[in-house]
Amino acid sequence: xxxxxxxxxxxxxxxxxxxxxxxxxxxxxxxxxxxxxxxxxxxxxxxxxxxxxxxxxxxxxxxxxxxxxxxxxxxxxxxxxxxxxxxxxxxxxxxxxxxxxxxxxxxxxxxxxxxxxxxxxxxxxxxxxxxxxxxxxxxxxxxxxxxxxxxxxxxxxxxxxxxxxxxxxxxxxxxxxxxxxxxxxxxxxxxxxxxxxxxxxxxxxxxxxxxxxxxxxxxxxxxxxxxxxxxxxxxxxxxxxxxxxxxxxxxxxxxxxxxxxxxxxxxxxxxxxxxxxxxxxxxxxxxxxxxxxxxxxxxxxxxxxxxxxxxxxxxxxxxxxxxxxxxxxxxxxxxxxxxxxxxxxxxxxxxxxxxxxxxxxxxxxxxxxxxxxxxxxxxxxxxxxxxxxxxxxxxxxxxxxxxxxxxxxxxxxxxxxxxxxxxxxxxxxxxxxxxxxxxxxxxxxxxxxxxxxxxxxxxxxxxxxxxxxxxxxxxxxxxxxxxxxxxxxxxxxxxxxxxxxxxxxxxxxxxxxxxxxxxxxxxxxxxxxxxxxxxxxxxxxxxxxxxxxxxxxxxxxxxxxxxxxxxxxxx
Amino acid sequence: xxxxxxxxxxxxxxxxxxxxxxxxxxxxxxxxxxxxxxxxxxxxxxxxxxxxxxxxxxxxxxxxxxxxxxxxxxxxxxxxxxxxxxxxxxxxxxxxxxxxxxxxxxxxxxxxxxxxxxxxxxxxxxxxxxxxxxxxxxxxxxxxxxxxxxxxxxxxxxxxxxxxxxxxxxxxxxxxxxxxxxxxxxxxxxxxxxxxxxxxxxxxxxxxxxxxxxxxxxxxxxxxxxxxxxxxxxxxxxxxxxxxxxxxxxxxxxxxxxxxxxxxxxxxxxxxxxxxxxxxxxxx
Numbered sequence: 087x088x089x090x091x092x093x094x095x096x097x098x099x100x101x102x103x104x105x106x107x108x109x110x111x112x113x114x115x116x117x118x119x120x121x122x123x124x125x126x127x128x129x130x131x132x133x134x135x136x137x138x139x140x141x142x143x144x145x146x147x148x149x150x151x152x153x154x155x156x157x158x159x160x161x162x163x164x165x166x167x168x169x170x171x172x173x174x175x176x177x178x179x180x181x182x183x184x185x186x187x188x189x190x191x192x193x194x195x196x197x198x199x200x201x202x203x204x205x206x207x208x209x210x211x212x213x214x215x216x217x218x219x220x221x222x223x224x225x226x227x228x229x230x231x232x233x234x235x236x237x238x239x240x241x242x243x244x245x246x247x248x249x250x251x252x253x254x255x256x257x258x259x260x261x262x263x264x265x266x267x268x269x270x271x272x273x274x275x276x277x278x279x280x281x282x283x284x285x286x287x288x289x290x291x292x293x294x295x296x297x298x299x300x301x302x303x304x305x306x307x308x309x310x311x312x313x314x315x316x317x318x319x320x321x322x323x324x325x326x327x328x329x330x331x332x333x334x335x336x337x338x339x340x341x342x343x344x345x346x347x348x349x350x351x352x353x354x355x356x357x358x359x360x361x362x363x364x365x366x367x368x369x370x371x372x373x374x375x376x377x378x379x380x381x382x383x384x385x386x387x388x389x390x391x392x393x394x395x396x397x398x399x400x401x402x403x404x405x406x407x408x409x410x411x412x413x414x415x416x417x418x419x420x421x422x423x424x425x426x427x428x429x430x431x432x433x434x435x436x437x438x439x440x441x442x443x444x445x446x447x448x449x450x451x452x453x454x455x456x457x458x459x460x461x462x463x464x465x466x467x468x469x470x471x472x473x474x475x476x477x478x479x480x481x482x483x484x485x486x487x488x489x490x491x492x493x494x495x496x497x498x499x500x501x502x503x504x505x506x507x508x509x510x511x512x513x514x515x516x517x518x519x520x521x522x523x524x525x526x527x528x529x530x531x532x533x534x535x536x537x538x539x540x541x542x543x544x545x546x547x548x549x550x551x552x553x554x555x556x557x558x559x560x561x562x563x564x565x566x567x568x569x570x571x572x573x574x575x576x577x578x579x580x581x582x583x584x585x586x587x588x589x590x591x592x593x594x595x596x597x598x599x600x601x602x603x604x605x606x607x608x609x610x611x612x613x614x615x616x617x618x619x620x621x622x623x624x625x626x627x628x629x630x631x632x633x634x635x636x637x638x639x640x641x642x643x644x645x646x647x648x649x650x651x652x653x654x655x656x657x
Numbered sequence: 658x659x660x661x662x663x664x665x666x667x668x669x670x671x672x673x674x675x676x677x678x679x680x681x682x683x684x685x686x687x688x689x690x691x692x693x694x695x696x697x698x699x700x701x702x703x704x705x706x707x708x709x710x711x712x713x714x715x716x717x718x719x720x721x722x723x724x725x726x727x728x729x730x731x732x733x734x735x736x737x738x739x740x741x742x743x744x745x746x747x748x749x750x751x752x753x754x755x756x757x758x759x760x761x762x763x764x765x766x767x768x769x770x771x772x773x774x775x776x777x778x779x780x781x782x783x784x785x786x787x788x789x790x791x792x793x794x795x796x797x798x799x800x801x802x803x804x805x806x807x808x809x810x811x812x813x814x815x816x817x818x819x820x821x822x823x824x825x826x827x828x829x830x831x832x833x834x835x836x837x838x839x840x841x842x843x844x845x846x847x848x849x850x851x852x853x854x855x856x857x858x859x860x861x862x863x864x865x866x867x868x869x870x871x872x873x874x875x876x877x878x879x880x881x882x883x884x885x886x887x888x889x890x891x892x893x894x895x896x897x898x899x900x901x902x903x904x905x906x907x908x909x910x911x912x913x914x915x916x917x918x919x920x921x922x923x924x925x926x927x928x929x930x931x932x933x934x935x936x937x938x939x940x941x
Contacts, residue, residue, distance in 0.1 A: 116941070285940035295936060301929025304737060306729075327931045328918040330736050335762040339729040342722065346702075346733025349720060350741070351925040354733065372723050462937060470929050498925065499718040499734065500741055502697045507712055507719040510705075518668055518713055519721070 090143035091228060091274040092151045095220060096168060097160025099127055099136045106217035107138030108286075108457060109238055110224060114142045115286040115459045116234045118279025122567070123288075123457040124150040124643070129311070129395040135163050144279060147459060148423070148567030152645040155274050156227070158220045160203070165190050172196065175273040179223055181205075181216075197272055199223070201264055210257040211250070218254045222261025229275040232262050285462055289427035289453040290357075293383060294319040295463070296431020298327050301470050303352035305331045306343035308362055311395055312451040313385040316357040337362035341369030341382065348378045349508050351475075351498035353435045357383035360402045361392070367409045370444055374414030376508040377486070377494070377533070379438035379445075379473075386450040388641045397641035398451035400563055400614040406446045407592050407623060413530070415441070415537035417544075418592035420448040422566025426589050427453065428463045440473035441536045442493060448591070450614070452643040453564040479504035484515040488528060492535035541593040549598060551577075551584030557653055558606035560599065560632070562588035562620050565612055565644060572649035583653060591620065594627045603630055608656050610634040614643055661690050664716045671710055677828030677854035677865075681775060682711055684831045685744070688838035689717070699742045702731040704756060706748040707782050707856075708775035725756025728763045731770050738923040739913040742842060744771045749790040750780050753809045757789070764820040764847050769911040771841045771848045774811055777856035778863050785859035795862070811851045812892035812904055816885065821846035823888070823905040827853045827872050829865050833902065840903065846911050853901075868899070875902035882906050 093110065097103050104125055111121040122141040128134035141151045154171045157164065157178050162185035165178065169190055172178070177197040180187055181204055192198060201223060207215040218239070225235050236255050243250040287295075294316050307317040320331045334340040337358055344354035358366065363384045373380045384406060388399035406418050417437050421427040430447050438445045474495040485506035487494040494515075497504060507517035512529060514520040551573045559569055569585050576583045586602050588595075603609060611621045611632040616639035621632045636652045638644055664686045672678045689699060699717040703709035705724035712719030718741075722730045727745045735743045745752075752760055752774050763770065779797060780786040786799035790811070795804040815823045822844040826834035834852060841848030853872070855865045880900075881887050888905035913919050918927075 112941075283941065285937060287940045291940070295933050298931050298936075299933045301931065303924050303927060303929070304733065306733065323936065325917060326936075328924070328927050330916060330918055330924055332732075332736070334729070335758055338726065339732075339759055339762070342726040342729035343733040343736075345722075346720065346730035346735075347737040347924075348733070349730075350700075350734045350737035352737045353929065354737075368723055369726065372726075376720070465933075498738075499700050500698055500738055500925075502695070505696055505716055505718045507721060509719075509721045510723050511721060517719075519710075 088274050089277055091155045091276060092153060093140045093142060093156045093224060094137060094154045094168065095158040095160065095217070096135065096137040096164030099130055099134045101160060102214060102217040103136040103138055103160070106221055107140060109242060110221060111140055111457050111459070112286045113225065113234055113238055114140070114276070115284050116281065117230055117276070118281045119144060119276060120147040120459040121286065122147040122149055124452065125455060127396055135167065137164070137168070142276060144277070149571045149646055150568070150643065152647055156224065158224065160216055160220070161185070177227065177272055179220065197270060199265070199270065201261070206260050207257055210260070211253040215254060215257045218257045219261035222258035223265050226262040226265035227270065227272055230278060232259065283462060284459050286457050286459050287424050288455055288457045289421060289424050289449050290315045290385070290455070291319060292424040292428040292463070293421070293431040293447065293449070296428040297355055297381070297435065298323065298329070299465055299468065300432045300435045301353050302355055302435065303329055304344060304347040304354040305329060306334050306340040306347070306354070306356050308334050308337045308340050308358065310359045310362045312387060312454040313357040313359050313383060315454070316383060337365040338369060341366040341380070342372065344380050345369060345373045345376070345378045348373070348380045349376065349499070353439070355381045355383065357385070359385050359387050360389045360405065363402065363405070363409070371410035371412060371414065372510045373444040374410065374416065375510050377442040378508065379435070379442050381434045381438050381445045381447065383447045383449065385454040386448060388639070394641040396451065398614065398643050399639060399641060400450055400565070400619070401639070403448065403591065403615070403619040403623070406448055414533055415443050415540070416592070417441070417443065417445045417540060418448060419445065420563035420589055420591045421453070422563055422587060422589050423453060423460070424458055425460050425463070432465060432468050436471045437540070439475065440471055441540045442473065442496065443536060448563060450564050478502070485517050486513060486515045486529070486532070488515065488532055491539045492532045493539070537593055541595070544590045544593070544595055546595050546598045547586050547588040549584060549586050549602070552582045553584070554605065555582045555584040556607050557581065557583045557656055558602050558609045559583065559585040559612055559649070559653070560602070560609060561585070561612040562591050565614060568644045568646050569612060569649055571646040572653070575646060575650045576653060579650070579654070581653060581657060588620070592623065594623060596628050599624065599630070600628065608634060610636060610653065610656060612636045612644070612649065614638055658693060659690060659696055661686060664689060664696060666714050666716055668713060670714050672707060673858050675857040676707070677777065677856070678707055678711065678775060680828040680831055681773065681834065681852055681854060682714060684826070684834040684838055685773070686715055687831070687835040688842065689715070691835065691839050692842060694742055698740065699744065700734055701744050701746060702727045702734065703746045704751040706751045708746050708748040708751065711746045725751050725754070725759065727751065728756060728759040728772070732763060732768055735768055735770055736913065736924060738925045739769065739919055740923050744773065744842065746773050746775060749774065749776045749778060749788045753811055754789040757809070761814065761818045764815055764818040764849065766912045767819065767821055767846045767909050769845055769847070769913060771838065772850065773838065774849070774851040775854045776811070776851050777854045777860055778808070779856050779860040781856050781859055792862070797859070810892060811849065813889070815849040816889055816892060816905060820849045821907050821909050822848035824848070824903045825851045825853070825901045827868050827901050828855065829869060830872070830901070833874060837903065844906065846909060871897060871899045872901045873898055875900045875904065
């Protein structure tokens with residue numbers, strides 16, 4: 087008997103595949119278990135093939151897994167595309183009215199469960215409710231109790247769609263009983279654990295919550311997958327928290343609007359993906375030059391151009407580091423999971439205001455939409471830090487005054503007794519355009535010096551695993567959970583490995599990395615892109631060249647077994 | 658009471674001698690004095706071009722941004738603190754060319770912003786290329802054989818896009834322009850003020866003389882500024898006679914009026930403390 091499951095549901099888009107995945111994840115979370123959600127879907131509203139996977143276990147579930155133990159096939163394509171992912175003892179749940187399972191080479195050891203999903207759904211309501219029936223089936227087959235499911239269905243449809251509650255409960259119940267009455271032998275059983283008061287959340291929502299907690303007041307955003315849920319999150323809660331949320335005419339407007347708002351003194355955010363960020367680049371430079379504290383969230387998807395719009399990649403790191411003409415300081419954060427995304431939401435605005443510069447937060451589709459069960463956020467120690475923000479102007483106030491740390495005291499427009507100009511042109515301490523060589527050098531040095539000061543405050547990357555290891559992995563951002571899962575596997579295989587993870591990628595902290603390079607025999611760089619962008623930045627900053635690299639640019643994130651395989655090949 | 662001298666800066670404008678921009682700057686300063694505005698509560702926002710230097714030479718808060726983006730920056734400023742008076746100065750290239758998208762959307766939003774379009778029908782700072790408002794046939798360094806496009810009509814665009822105050826000034830008539838800026842700024846909503854601003858260096862056709870002979874004051878005629886249809890026909894009058902003054906004015910809630918978040922106080926005055934605990938519960 088195995089006390090985990092890698093659950094997958096697949097079907098045509100428009101049949102509630104994604105929402106049922108979220109519901110099942112929440113269900114597992116309420117049962118004291120840990121779930122990690124990952125999805126694949128094409129850029130369509132209806133039609134096309136959608137899947138959701140949930141990696142559920144007793145211990146923290148940190149990533150997607152390749153091998154599927156339970157497959158719910160709402161159509162034939164699901165079996166066709168995913169048969170090779172199934173474990174020998176996996177269950178396939180399907181409706182023989184949809185297709186003939188005999189067409190496929192399933193293993194004798196696999197459990198084939200033919201259930202009239204459509205008939206049950208239509209009996210209680212509509213065909214679209216097949217997902218709810220499947221949920222009942224899953225809960226039953228995995229040996230869990232129906233009660234939490236009933237509560238979740240109530241919550242999902244409460245309010246506007248009250249009439250859907252009883253029929254969905256009935257459909258789920260019938261699915262549940264169908265399995266219960268059959269006494270099937272399935273190798274995977276989930277055991278209810280003590281409820282740990284956990285939450286099931288993705289990085290977009292986690293970041294948004296952090297941003298709200300840190301006093302976000304203005305959002306200017308143009309919708310773009312996979313960042314759009316931030317716009318709707320903020321719009322949903324704008325009146326609760328008095329946030330002005332503006333869907334702009336384009337991304338150019340979005341970044342310039344938040345720059346105007348930040349200059350006026352409110353914490354301002356835009357969120358986008360690589361395509362939108364491309365349009366924002368000139369505005370990013372304006373924020374840098376005017377020393378306006380803005381936060382730009384960029385959730386990456388594979389490019390160039392439209393690329394693979396609903397898939398994932400860590401392909402925009404170079405772009406984020408070098409975006410814009412000229413030179414100015416910026417901070418780039420790359421939270422590796424929902425917990426770190428929440429922290430980025432909290433801290434990015436403090437960094438932006440303290441150092442008066444643009445902060446870019448890099449996520450990607452995998453974490454932006456990858457819900458996971460985690461501990462409730464801890465923000466007891468968090469304090470809003472607005473840096474050198476003055477409430478009144480001292481005599482002879484100069485907005486861009488030369489200071490020892492490069493940071494000039496800031497007043498907001500409306501402050502009496504003074505005025506100043508924010509200026510995209512090179513300017514003097516007052517903000518007036520000024521092109522002398524002497525002034526240019528001093529202003530450039532002033533701005534760039536902020537980065538040196540900031541770098542000292544940034545945390546070093548975190549080292550996970552064995553202190554002394556023969557093999558060390560180095561990576562950044564969303565590969566975190568995958569590599570941590572791989573480390574657990576490697577430990578079982580008695581391979582001593584550790585992992586240095588960067589969630590602050592620029593400016594680069596080198597100390598721990600240099601130590602690691604000295605200690606480890608072999609160092610493997612892991613990145614979800616094709617040209618090892620982070621490796622090149624490390625090379626440029628430290629001279630380190632990585633001999634061993636594991637890169638993936640298929641539009642999908644790594645699976646832990648791919649990491650394990652690569653590490654074993656280096657041994 | 659602010660005095661006119663207090664709005665003067667130590668630095669002098671970089672404009673060519675005789676440029677219409679000097680007159681627009683004077684009119685704007687006159688208007689600030691006339692309205693008795695506190696310079697510390699005024700923000701003048703610009704993009705790029707000859708017009709964009711203006712915020713430097715009036716002693717108020719200013720934001721000299723990038724090409725075409727003055728309006729988004731101004732929108733952010735206005736929404737962050739709607740207690741501020743926000744005035745955008747833009748050119749025909751900046752506002753009617755590269756930034757036109759923002760102008761249209763700002764007008765339909767009816768943000769309480771005054772937009773002054775320095776319209777010289779030529780690109781001055783980049784040394785004499787054709788502009789979106791250049792007349793068909795204009796010979797410029799980038800259209801040596803004559804422009805083959807008809808010009809943008811900013812006022813017609815304003816009427817079609819929902820601007821609630823639409824006027825046209827002429828740099829050669831400071832008192833009328835001052836009056837328009839005062840009225841436009843006091844107007845609750847988006848004020849589009851297009852200004853003929855002859856470029857003495859690059860535009861040898863649309864000169865001070867050209868306008869002097871043609872412009873007339875709509876307010877001295879029997880024009881009904883609340884009549885949308887009458888205004889539509891007036892904005893297309895461009896020939897031997899060219900109307901100036903207030904074309905159209907109507908009342909509609911401003912963008913800030915319709916935001917409950919801004920009812921009590923400006924956004925910038927809100928506390929940053931938020932209780933997210935109830936929201937976190939929803940993820941359990």
